[in-house]
Amino acid sequence: MSSIKIECIGSEGNRLGESPVWDEKESALLYVDITGRKVCRWSSVTNQVQAISVDAPVSSVALRKSGDYIITLGTRFAALKWKEQQVTTIEHVDKDKPNNRFNDGKVDPAGRYFAGTMAEEIRPAVLERHQGSLYTLFSNLSVVKHFNQVDISNGLDWSLDHKTFFYIDSLSYSVDAFDYDLQTGKIGNRRSIYKLEKEESIPDGMCIDTEGKLWVACYDGGRVIRLDPETGKRLQTVKLPVDKTTSCCFGGKDYSEMYVTSASDGMDKEGLSRQPQAGRVFKITGLGVKGVPPYPFVG
Ligand SMILES: O=C(O)[C@H](O)[C@@H](O)[C@H](O)[C@H](O)CO
Ligand SMILES: [Zn+2]
Numbered sequence: 001m002s003s004i005k006i007e008c009i010g011s012e013g014n015r016l017g018e019s020p021v022w023d024e025k026e027s028a029l030l031y032v033d034i035t036g037r038k039v040c041r042w043s044s045v046t047n048q049v050q051a052i053s054v055d056a057p058v059s060s061v062a063l064r065k066s067g068d069y070i071i072t073l074g075t076r077f078a079a080l081k082w083k084e085q086q087v088t089t090i091e092h093v094d095k096d097k098p099n100n101r102f103n104d105g106k107v108d109p110a111g112r113y114f115a116g117t118m119a120e121e122i123r124p125a126v127l128e129r130h131q132g133s134l135y136t137l138f139s140n141l142s143v144v145k146h147f148n149q150v151d152i153s154n155g156l157d158w159s160l161d162h163k164t165f166f167y168i169d170s171l172s173y174s175v176d177a178f179d180y181d182l183q184t185g186k187i188g189n190r191r192s193i194y195k196l197e198k199e200e201s202i203p204d205g206m207c208i209d210t211e212g213k214l215w216v217a218c219y220d221g222g223r224v225i226r227l228d229p230e231t232g233k234r235l236q237t238v239k240l241p242v243d244k245t246t247s248c249c250f251g252g253k254d255y256s257e258m259y260v261t262s263a264s265d266g267m268d269k270e271g272l273s274r275q276p277q278a279g280r281v282f283k284i285t286g287l288g289v290k291g292v293p294p295y296p297f298v299g
Contacts, residue, residue: 004286006240009259010042010049013279017261018205019060019104020281021294022251029251029259030069031281032058034103039071039080042281044252052085060105060115063296070137070297072102072115077137091143093117093135100131103153104205104247109162111298112185113137116153124244124266125152125171125202125219134167136185139299146187155206157214159229160292166193166214166229168203175203175216177229193229200225205247205261209289217245217260224248224260224284238287242278250291258284258291 014033021030029042038051039061056074064070069080070090075097077090094100094117105115119131132150137143155168158180165180165187175194178187194216196203201221208214213235214227222243226236244263251259264272264279272278 004238004284006238006282006284008277008280009044009283010040010047010281012049013264013277014038014040014261014281015265015279016246016263017279017281018246018263020205020247020249020251020259020261021061021063021106022249022255022259023063024293029249029281030061030063031259031261032061032071034059035265039069041082052080052082054087057101057120059102062105062107062113063294065111065296065298070113070299072105074101075117076102077113077115077143090141091137093143093145094133097131099128103132104156106156107295107297108136108165108180108182108185109158109295110182110185111139111295113297113299114156114165116150116156118150118152124263127152129171132169137297137299138185139297141299144185154204155216157206157208160208160210160212164229166206166208168206168216170202170204170219173203175206175214175227175229193232194227194234196221204245205249207249207291209250209291210255211289213289215248215258217248219244219246219263221245224258238284240282242275242280244278249294252283252285255291255293256285256287256289258287260284 015036016034116134117132119128133148152170174192179189202219204219
């Protein structure tokens with residue numbers, strides 16, 4: 001049996017931490033604070049966080065093959081040059097929906113950037129329903145819409161054989177799978193592989209491990225759960241010292257550590273004093289399982 005240890009990294013919390021991604025070259029964890037409008041980079045070498053402020057809610061960050069990063073900012077796909085602190089718009093989506101913003105995003109094994117949108121929240125998990133869509137940014141910088149009617153676009157990762165795409169629309173309380181065509185980036189045959197239990201609350205960010213099992217951060221559930229997508233069974237629950245756990249990824253040397261982001265938005269004074277670590281990023285060691293390195297965007 002491995003012994004699990006959970007600690008906070010950096011020194012400050014986020015309003016709505018999300019989209020953790022390991023940057024091997026920098027030995028650093030990238031993540032965003034969506035409502036805090038910041039892209040953050042925590043160095044595992046110095047334990048310092050550098051942050052770049054942006055002019056709109058920034059909901060996901062990904063590596064780019066040519067170096068630097070790509071982000072979803074408001075309803076834009078954009079390039080981020082870290083040293084120069086320069087943001088360049090690549091493409092706008094949902095132009096007819098001024099109240100929308102992007103939410104979670106991740107790069108597929110072929111280097112395409114998948115990200116979905118949602119209506120801006122009135123408060124956490126309260127928003128105009130069915131306003132979001134799922135998009136892909138291709139390497140030639142063209143954008144395709146897969147489907148609409150999404151409440152809160154979340155999840156996402158791909159199976160180890162690249163034949164399945166896993167996706168979460170949070171308010172469906174379901175983890176879904178699609179058949180995936182790696183050649184074209186097309187998805188089809190949507191089905192549910194796991195329905196969350198009441199105490200698990202709302203499924204949010206997700207990542208896959210090297211055994212092909214899914215890890216889902218449970219918003220308001222204060223935990224990450226490990227699921228077997230083949231059997232639809234929950235294999236493990238790891239509780240965290242905060243309720244609003246938002247997303248997870250593997251990182252560190254050999255991708256044997258798990259990083260979990262969290263949120264403090266929507267908590268009152270009393271809640272914050274009970275959970276002073278709300279909004280912090282957690283490092284979990286001793287899970288005894290490793291993750292898959294993130295794919296960089298190839299455009
Ligand atoms: O980061 C996200 O995915 C959303 O932007 C968040 O607002 C919360 O996670 C959501 O409220 C929980 O459902
Ligand atoms: Zn999320």
